Amino acid sequence: MSAIRPTPVAATGGIDWARVRADFPLLAREIHGKPLVYLDSANTGQKPEAVIAAVDEFYRRHNANVSRAVHTLGEEATTAYEASRDKLARHLNVRRDELVFTSGTTLAINLVAYSYALPRLKPGDAILLTRMEHHANIVPWQLVAERTGARIKVAEITPEGELDLDAMHAAMTPEVKILGVTHVSNVLGTVNPVREICREARRRGIVSVVDGSQAVPHRAVDITAIGCDFYAFTGHKMCGPTGTGALWARREHLETMPPFLGGGEMIREVRFDGTVFNDPPHKFEAGTPNIAGFIGLGAAVDYLATLGMANVDAREQELLAHATEAMAKIDGLRIIGTAKEKAAVISFLLEGAHAHDLATLLDLEGVAVRSGHHCAHPLMQFYGVPATCRASLAFYNTHEEIERFVAALGKVRRLLV
Known part of the structure; x- marks a missing residue:
């Protein structure tokens, strides 16, 4: 399939971020008659033309189900779909057969909770979570703990929003599995030292599950x-379509874990007296997948690779420093973390x-x-x-947008004081 490439242009030895921004059509919108300032990428990332075009082309020229037909369209769809797995595997430095496609991080963590943890945990065991976890890395473990008799332990944080690593290591007691x-x-926004944490967990025989939703879109990640042991992430935060994501797992875990869902594609042979399951990762991918979505995710990986994740990270750190410095000058504003x-x-x-009122008033100024x-x-x-x-x-935000955001905050403050 053809793909539209991003349009970064060398400018004084760097990337022309204005040209990159132009790849994102939604960012040209106006909201309430004002230019959109989109500051909600942790919720979902915007999509470049390359991703939109890849999804459009699939439906226009190649639409067919994957792994179920020998006709040309079916082979084209399967090739493009599996090519996205290859791209993600290279992007994250893992084996393709250890990468299970899911609808996102939530499903990926649930897969680990129910397929890996549920058969293994027992009364007296513990699951260690951090205070800063998203509900997707809390609720599945609570549900599994209720069913197994295990309990939840919490690793606390400092007021600055950093993990207390000494206390966390001390909490890695023998009952933590x-x-x-x-x-x-x-x-x-805290970046946790996951390499150090996972090394300590592995030394103690504790299986580690990392939520990478906010890392993979913004920095180079070498799993x-x-x-x-497990790493989960979401595609729609990294410029890809919604309903996409993946779970990476060590091969030895995938070999021993039972399927989480049953149905088509995850089987090799079905009889009424039993079923032979497919090899990983397909053993965990029941039913018709989000084919167009994953082809779009492959295009998103291509796009980010063209920019270079080191460049993405550096650009965002530059914007973060600008925004933090400007916001700190606003009377009555408190930054948490x-x-x-x-x-x-x-x-x-x-x-x-109130936070909701503030967000509503900012929206009237075009700031999301x-x-x-x-x-x-x-x-x-x-x-x-x-x-x-x-x-x-x-990376597609601008310094000018930060200034408009800060000006909008000042206007809202004057309205409320």
Whole structure:
């Protein structure tokens, strides 16, 4: 299939980010008569023309089911679909047969919880989670704990929003069998030292599950180097279509885990007296997948690879520094999460304004931020707040947008004071 390539242009030794921004058609919109300032990429990333074109071309020229037909369209669809698995595997430095396609991180973690953990946990065992986990890395473990008699332990954080690593290592006691940890906090932007954490867990015989939803879209991720047992991530946050994502798992786990879902594609042979399952990763991919979505995700990987993840990370750190410095000058504004190493996520509150009201007033100025608990109730409880506003940046944002955002915050503050 053909693909539209991004249009970065060398400019004084770097990337012309204005040209890159032009690849994203939605960013040209106006909201309430004002230019859109999209600061909600931690919620979902915008899609470049290359991704939109790949999905469109599939439906226009190649639409067929995968792995079920020998006709030309079926072979084209299967080739393109599996090519996306190859691209992701190279992008993350893993084997393709260890990469299970899912609808996103939530399904991926549930797959681990029910297929790996449920048959193994017993009363007296423990699951160690961090205070900063997304609900998707809390609720599945609670459900499995209820069914097995295991219990949840919590690794706490500092007021700055960093993991207390000494306390965390001390909590890795013999009854802990599974550790769930986010690579990057979706609320605080904290980048956790997952390589060190997973090394310590492995030394103690604890299986590690890393939520990479907020890491893979914004920085180079080498899963093999991290040394975890499972790594989950979501496609729609990395410029891909919704309903896409994957679970990486060590091959020895995939070999011993039973299927999570049953149906077509995950089988080799079915008889009424038993079924022979397909090899991993297909053993865990029941039913017709989101074919067009994963082809679009492959195009998103191509796009990000062309930019270079080191360039993406550097650009976002530059924007983060600008936004943090400018926001710190606003009277009555409180930034929550000041870790030394952060991704481009800023949670904040403005004195005298509820987070939802603040987000609504910002929207009237064309600024899109998220408000609420961000699927992280335990973290809100730690900071003693019901909700925050969150501005999350991406490489396609601009310094001018940050200035418009800060100006909008100032206008809202004057309205509320």
